[in-house]
Amino acid sequence: MKMGLKNLASNKKIKVIFIMGATATGKTKLSIDLARYFGGEIINSDKIQVYRGLDIVTNKVTEEERHGVPHHLLGFVDPDEDFTVNDFCHHVLKAIDRIIQNGRIPIIAGGSNTYVETLVENTKINFLTHFDCCFLWMDVQLPVLYKRVRQRVDEMVEAGMVDEVGEMFVTEADYERGVRRAIGAPELDKYFRAKEENAETKKQLLEEGIEEMKVNTLKLVIRQIEKIERLRDYRRWPLHRLDATPVFENGGKGDLNAWNNMVMKPSREVVTAFLNNC
Structure with missing residues (x-):
């Protein structure tokens, strides 16, 4: 796989920041805050958010939330379409090329840790030969994260998630490919097929679908955390853990003071040291 990066000719490693973590831990906000502070551009590493459509279900960052920070992938x-891990690696390298040429810092953020591992560890790419990596791990204690995940699903429903899924529903839907793999689409399938059922039955099917979505998201959280711990313990990745538990333990979308003290301050210190270490 060709790199196509002009900076490689200087034999100087290109610095890349990775922001990892389970869903609902604040990866998106951190990536944007760091990009604004250090002059970066963000590369999405969520394998479902690469697809067009289902913006609420996939929790894509809005234009307003981006604060003008360029986003790639x-x-x-x-x-x-199918978007494979090889497609991901190819597009990430192209995005890094564009970001470096813009004189900015690449920040790779998202929850698809298998894709990130393949990018970093694939011997055909030799990523670590060309890039100096800083790994930030957003972590939240499970009881607090479980509550936050369930709350976020409710927020997605309030934002119009059900109507959004309904607009893409087709009877021959394939939930094994494309954006319909997203948690939220298959769980509501029975609800949208129940056109002839009475209102009470449809209400029950909708409630069951939303609850199933919450349960499946919690299962995803466990898999994501296990994967990150494997990267730390087996791959020996030098992960900088940021404990965002205080940000979310009082409910709501997050405590700003706790965010600044527990997440932004330590992450800025880590990234500053990383960027200054030549």
Whole structure:
């Protein structure tokens, strides 16, 4: 796989920041805050957010939330196409090339840890030969994270998630490919198929689908955490853990003071030291 990066000719490693963590831990906010502070651009590493459509279900960052920070690999793939890990690696390298040429810092953020591991560890790419990596791990204690995940699903429902899924529903839907793999689409399938059922039955099916979505998201959280711990313990990645538990333990979308003290301050210190270490 060709790198195509002009800076490689200087034999100087390119610095890349990774932001990892389970869903709902604040990865998106941290990536944007660091990009604004250090002059970076963000590369999405969520394998479902690469697809167009289902923006609420996939929890894509909005234009307003981006605060003008350029995002790459976000909502650019046809909803019914397959986007493989090899496709991901190819597009990440191209995005890094563009970001470096813009004189900015690449920040790779998202929850698809298998894709990130393949990018970093694939011997055909030799990523670590060309890039100096800083790994930030957003972590939240499970009881607090479980509550936050369930709350976020409710927020997605309030934002119009059900109507969004309904607009893409087709009777022959394939939930094994494309954007329909996203948690939220298959769970509501029975609800949208129950056109002839009475209102009470449909209400029950909708409630069951939303609850199943919460349960499946919690299962995803466990898999994501296990994967990160494997990268730390087996791969020996030097992960800088940021404990964001205080940010979310009082409910709501987050405590700003706790965010600044527990997440932003330590992450800025880590990234500053990383960027200054030549």
